[in-house]
Amino acid sequence: MYRNHPLAAHIRQLRHKPYFRPSLYGCIVLLSVYVLYHTTHPQSSSSIDFPTSNVYQPPVEVSEEVWVERANHVKLAFLHAYHGYERYALPHDELKPLSGRYQDDFGGWGVTLFDSLDTMLLLDLKKEYERAIPYVEKAVFAMPEDDHARYFETVIRYLGGLLSAYAISNETVLLERADRLADKLDNVFNTPSGFPMFGVNPSSGAVSGIEIGVLAEMASLQMEYTMLAKATGKKRWWDRANTVIQALASANLKYTGGMLPIKWNLTTAQPHDVHLSVGAQADSAHEYLLKQFLLTARTDKTSLEMYLRATTHVIANLLYLSPTRHMLYVTDSDTSPFDARGKPSHVFEHLSCFFPGLLALGAHTLPLDDLKSLGINFEALGSESSFGHAGKAYRQLSQYNLKELHLWAAEGLAQTCWLTYADEPTGLGPDEIEMKTSKFSDGFLWMDAMDRWKASGARGIPPGVEDKVPDVYTEEDRIRGNGLRRDYAIKRKGYLLRPETIESLYLLWRITGDSKWRHRGWKIFEAIERHTKTPYGYASLRTVEIVPSLKDDEMPSYFLAETLKYLYLMFVSEDLVPLDKWVFNTEAHPFPVFAWTEEEKERFNI
Ligand SMILES: *[C@@H]1O[C@H](CO)[C@@H](O)[C@H](O)[C@H]1NC(C)=O
Numbered sequence: 001m002y003r004n005h006p007l008a009a010h011i012r013q014l015r016h017k018p019y020f021r022p023s024l025y026g027c028i029v030l031l032s033v034y035v036l037y038h039t040t041h042p043q044s045s046s047s048i049d050f051p052t053s054n055v056y057q058p059p060v061e062v063s064e065e066v067w068v069e070r071a072n073h074v075k076l077a078f079l080h081a082y083h084g085y086e087r088y089a090l091p092h093d094e095l096k097p098l099s100g101r102y103q104d105d106f107g108g109w110g111v112t113l114f115d116s117l118d119t120m121l122l123l124d125l126k127k128e129y130e131r132a133i134p135y136v137e138k139a140v141f142a143m144p145e146d147d148h149a150r151y152f153e154t155v156i157r158y159l160g161g162l163l164s165a166y167a168i169s170n171e172t173v174l175l176e177r178a179d180r181l182a183d184k185l186d187n188v189f190n191t192p193s194g195f196p197m198f199g200v201n202p203s204s205g206a207v208s209g210i211e212i213g214v215l216a217e218m219a220s221l222q223m224e225y226t227m228l229a230k231a232t233g234k235k236r237w238w239d240r241a242n243t244v245i246q247a248l249a250s251a252n253l254k255y256t257g258g259m260l261p262i263k264w265n266l267t268t269a270q271p272h273d274v275h276l277s278v279g280a281q282a283d284s285a286h287e288y289l290l291k292q293f294l295l296t297a298r299t300d301k302t303s304l305e306m307y308l309r310a311t312t313h314v315i316a317n318l319l320y321l322s323p324t325r326h327m328l329y330v331t332d333s334d335t336s337p338f339d340a341r342g343k344p345s346h347v348f349e350h351l352s353c354f355f356p357g358l359l360a361l362g363a364h365t366l367p368l369d370d371l372k373s374l375g376i377n378f379e380a381l382g383s384e385s386s387f388g389h390a391g392k393a394y395r396q397l398s399q400y401n402l403k404e405l406h407l408w409a410a411e412g413l414a415q416t417c418w419l420t421y422a423d424e425p426t427g428l429g430p431d432e433i434e435m436k437t438s439k440f441s442d443g444f445l446w447m448d449a450m451d452r453w454k455a456s457g458a459r460g461i462p463p464g465v466e467d468k469v470p471d472v473y474t475e476e477d478r479i480r481g482n483g484l485r486r487d488y489a490i491k492r493k494g495y496l497l498r499p500e501t502i503e504s505l506y507l508l509w510r511i512t513g514d515s516k517w518r519h520r521g522w523k524i525f526e527a528i529e530r531h532t533k534t535p536y537g538y539a540s541l542r543t544v545e546i547v548p549s550l551k552d553d554e555m556p557s558y559f560l561a562e563t564l565k566y567l568y569l570m571f572v573s574e575d576l577v578p579l580d581k582w583v584f585n586t587e588a589h590p591f592p593v594f595a596w597t598e599e600e601k602e603r604f605n606i
């Protein structure tokens with residue numbers, strides 16, 4: 001189904017490059033290993049010896065052909081999950097992996113199929129992709145009268161999946177369906193602010209939701225609508241994205257130091273609370289500030305400035321170190337006009353584990369140590385007249401090389417995300433933990449520790465960034481409640497097959513080239529195979545603390561769209577999705593970076 005699109009050709013070309021380049025000898029060795037492997041391992045997914053319990057061992061370097069094998073294991077995992085879905089759930093939304101039944105929570109139009117399209121193209125699964133296309137052709141996005149579709153989920157999963165697969169394959173029907181779906185959702189924008197409502201019935205056009213919107217749900221559409229405008233040439237889709245960008249940029253953020261809070265009034269386009277987070281209900285809105293800038297070939301400076309404000313506030317006020325193990329974490333907080341730090345909850349969410357990857361992507365792609373080259377005056381971004389108490393954070397961060405600082409924060413946070421996996425007997429991380437704070441202070445701000453480290457000569461690795469050794473609980477430890485030995489208590493025990501930690505490990509591997517991140521990714525994949533696999537697919541875990549695992553009857557579509565895709569991209573030798581040419585939406589659907597033409601700029605009024 002690939003046509004002669006330059007992007008498809010790019011992917012094809014990469015795929016056919018030899019995996020191993022140093023010498024002809026190397027190629028021959030690799031080829032023999034590869035052939036031998038494939039002739040002796042017809043069922044390689046069952047031949048692997050996955051460890052039964054998690055005992056920490058430092059990674060052993062392996063050759064590139066082992067990584068080729070590992071990527072292939074992920075491909076087999078994808079096929080196991082997708083074939084289970086095709087056989088037992090299609091055309092419904094999601095497979096129930098324990099009972100072999102299905103569920104419909106995302107419109108009932110087959111969300112797993114739409115969410116998997118570009119993964120199939122990247123993994124070169126032509127048969128599955130070709131079987132999926134007729135379902136895309138038939139999709140009319142109809143819904144019974146008393147029901148509604150969640151706008152945000154529909155955009156990131158369906159629209160994102162269609163647009164990404166279109167960018168890779170140039171298959172016209174994918175774009176047509178995306179355009180049709182956006183049409184059917186369009187009533188959500190009938191608000192005075194131009195921020196979307198929560199839900200809509202695509203058949204009747206009836207909208208649902210209250211006057212107060214949630215940040216992530218109202219401000220994670222810019223990439224999809226920009227991409228749709230570029231591909232269809234329709235100004236109205238660009239207008240939808242741009243209205244949201246401009247409304248965010250002109251909101252009054254005095255009380256939150258320039259960072260976007262969670263709740264917003266959809267009538268006035270102004271904040272409705274002062275709660276700050278990079279986790280649930282906020283995450284992808286912060287993500288899209290950077291990614292919108294990257295997608296548009298670095299022209300949307302408004303979004304970039306908002307990204308710099310958000311990350312400056314987070315680094316100065318929401319990053320903490322745990323008291324004993326010095327685990328770096330990001331938490332949420334209610335701020336106030338007089339207190340930038342506010343009241344931190346010290347809860348650390350799995351959802352926040354995308355943030356280290358985002359920081360690393362920013363450090364990799366932006367001239368953070370030379371913002372002047374973009375015409376940005378860093379300190380002026382935090383002008384106290386517009387952003388209340390923000391000034392102090394900008395003065396503090398200006399003392400550092402900002403690129404280095406963002407990357408340190410990324411590495412320290414990713415370290416913690418990984419540690420919460422490696423600390424568990426299953427090797428999988430819990431959905432939410434609460435960090436211990438000392439009796440004498442309400443937590444240790446990372447930047448305070450950084451300032452002390454700097455004042456004492458900045459020797460060695462900065463606080464919170466150093467490698468740590470996991471502390472795996474025994475059953476007895478758990479029952480005796482030796483919980484806080486590890487510096488945190490588990491608040492939500494489940495592992496919901498989520499991608500965020502893996503996403504950050506993937507980005508750190510690509511950006512730093514340090515193979516420890518890739519090895520950690522492999523350990524997590526082994527744990528997924530060992531503890532979540534069922535005869536039908538893969539199942540969320542009820543608790544990460546018990547082996548053998550207790551499973552729930554759920555296999556979210558993001559497991560195929562994100563978790564398995566990032567794992568595959570981490571192990572495969574070629575850089576299939578170069579980070580300077582593609583940008584992932586928040587559901588891991590890659591969109592190609594593009595520049596507006598002069599004609600588009602004029603017509604769209606950019
Ligand atoms: C993509 O497909 C369209 C319509 O089928 C065609 O006109 C166009 O030339 C194709 N573009 C590329 C780059 O292959």
Ligand SMILES: *[C@@H]1O[C@H](CO)[C@@H](O)[C@H](O)[C@H]1NC(C)=O
Nearest residue numbers: 211212265266267268269272
């Ligand atoms: C939203 O703002 C409008 C206009 O100021 C106000 O009348 C309304 O009460 C606000 N909504 C809520 C739920 O606070």
